[in-house]
Amino acid sequence: EPIQEQYYQGQSVEQVGSLINRATNCLDQMKNHIINIRKVVTKDIKEEDFKQVNLEELFKARIIPQYLTNSKDFRIEFKCSPKCEVHLCESEFIGAIENIINNADVHGFTVSETKYVLAIWVTETEDHVQIDCANNGNPLPPEITADKLLSPGDKSIESLGSGLGGAHIDEMIKSHKGSFVIINDKNYNVHFRIILPKGKKHEN
Numbered sequence: 239e240p241i242q243e244q245y246y247q248g249q250s251v252e253q254v255g256s257l258i259n260r261a262t263n264c265l266d267q268m269k270n271h272i273i274n275i276r277k278v279v280t281k282d283i284k285e286e287d288f289k290q291v292n293l294e295e296l297f298k299a300r301i302i303p304q305y306l307t308n309s310k311d312f313r314i315e316f317k318c319s320p321k322c323e324v325h326l327c328e329s330e331f332i333g334a335i336e337n338i339i340n341n342a343d344v345h346g347f348t349v350s351e352t353k354y355v356l357a358i359w360v361t362e363t364e365d366h367v368q369i370d371c372a373n374n375g376n377p378l379p380p381e382i383t384a385d386k387l388l389s390p391g392d393k394s395i396e397s398l399g400s401g402l403g404g405a406h407i408d409e410m411i412k413s414h415k416g417s418f419v420i421i422n423d424k425n426y427n428v429h430f431r432i433i434l435p436k437g438k439k440h441e442n
Contacts (some may be wrong), residue, residue, distance in 0.1 A: 251325060253318065266324055283413045287327045293319040293360050296328065312347050312354035312373070314339075322360055323406075324367045325437050326414055334410040337403040338371050338430060346375025352402050359424070368433050372426035 301316055339356060356373040368370040380386075390405035411418050414434050421429040 242334075246271060259412075267330050283327050283330060283409075287329070288325055289328065290323055290325055291328055291331075292320075293322045293324060293369075295357065296317040296391070297335075297360075298333070300332055301339075305339060310343070311350065311352070312343065312375075315355060315357040316359070319358035319362060322362050324434055326434065327410070330410040334371075334407040334432075335371070337406055340416050341403055342373045342375055342428065346373055348376060362436070364368060365437070366429060366433055366435055370421070370429065370431050372421075372423060372429040374427055384418055387420070388418060 249439040297316055297318060302316060305312075305314055335358075335400055339383075354373065354375055356371070358372075359370050361368045361370075388404040388408035388411070407418065411415075411434075413433065416432060416434040419431050421431050
């Protein structure tokens, strides 16, 4: 017993056990994080995963309804041409938009009883569609650029998230030969813009 007390430098067995468990949990989280990064980086999106999609129908049927609950402290404003179509991988696109919305919900809408708004509007040209996602929540830290936002793992080890939301968005952008920019907007604290080609301009 004296040797054990000397080895732990005055800490109880329970305290040491707690530290070991915390270190183990951190290592497990790091391991899972590396596995998830590999999944994102090596994900293979095939040509047959792409199809012609009506964006208004997709948003109204697959994306927006899940956020229309009393438990959400924000409302979604949505505008889109009823005939706006694009050739895309539906599951990848939905995942990217959900990451943007969920990130705003968790990190942007943090003050209770505040009337938060998340606005999504879709416009189109002859060759491209533009998806703007903006909100009046907490602004992004000044050091956050588009490249940093889309890079994997920009989180502390204590975070419950994987830090891969941005990487999933980046994967969708690259697979569709699109682009992503952060817009300076006097009307919204956070404003993201995704631009995608309408045609089959992607790589397998």
